[in-house]
Amino acid sequence: MHILLALLYVSLVAAPGCTSLPAKGESIRNTIHNIINIAQITLVHIKKVRTKLPVPPQAEVTSYSIEGLTGISHDLGLLDNELQSPFTELLSQIQADVSSLEGRVRSLALTMDCPIHPRPSGETGDNLFPDSHLYLTLTKVQHYLEKLLLNKDKLKVC
Incomplete structure (x- = not known):
């Protein structure tokens, strides 16, 4: 009987610590x-x-600078908008990934009390060269994410 009471006591005392939210x-x-x-x-x-596309033409893209959560959130919003173009429907999974990434960065910025700009509007212009647009967008996203991973310490500052 004493063992049962001891187990009950331990479980009641330990339970609040086990169920608390993470710091x-x-x-x-x-x-x-x-x-x-x-x-x-x-x-x-x-x-x-x-791997599913023909060999891409050489394209140079200007890369965004990665300075902190506020800028990263804005840049990802711009890339998300670009990925929503009708010419990039092949990239729907990548668009979903970038959209998810932008949402998490925005949430992190809010948690850290960083200033957040309104999400960029989804203006996509008509593109006379849809294949070039597809490659260019893919290259932009790839370069940005590679740069983000190299500068992941910027995810800790506004």
Whole structure:
């Protein structure tokens, strides 16, 4: 009987510690880890799509600078808009990945009290060269995510 009472007491005392929410610092670390994972998975998706396409023309893209969560969120919003073009329907999985990534970065920025700009509008112009647009968009996203992974420390600052 004493053993049962002791077990009941231990379970009642230990339960609040076991069911508490993670600390803010731990939540931020988990979110950063998730962002990095999504970026890596998206790069795998890009490589998979590239194997299905003919050899791409050489294209140079100007890359965004990665300075902190506010800019990263904005840049990912712009890339998400570009991926929603009718010419990039082949990239629907990558668009979903980038959209998810942008949402997590925005959420992390809000958690860290960073200023967040409104999401960029989804203006996509008519493109006379849809194949070129597809390659260019794919290259932009790939370069941005590679740069983000190299500068993942910027996910800790506004």
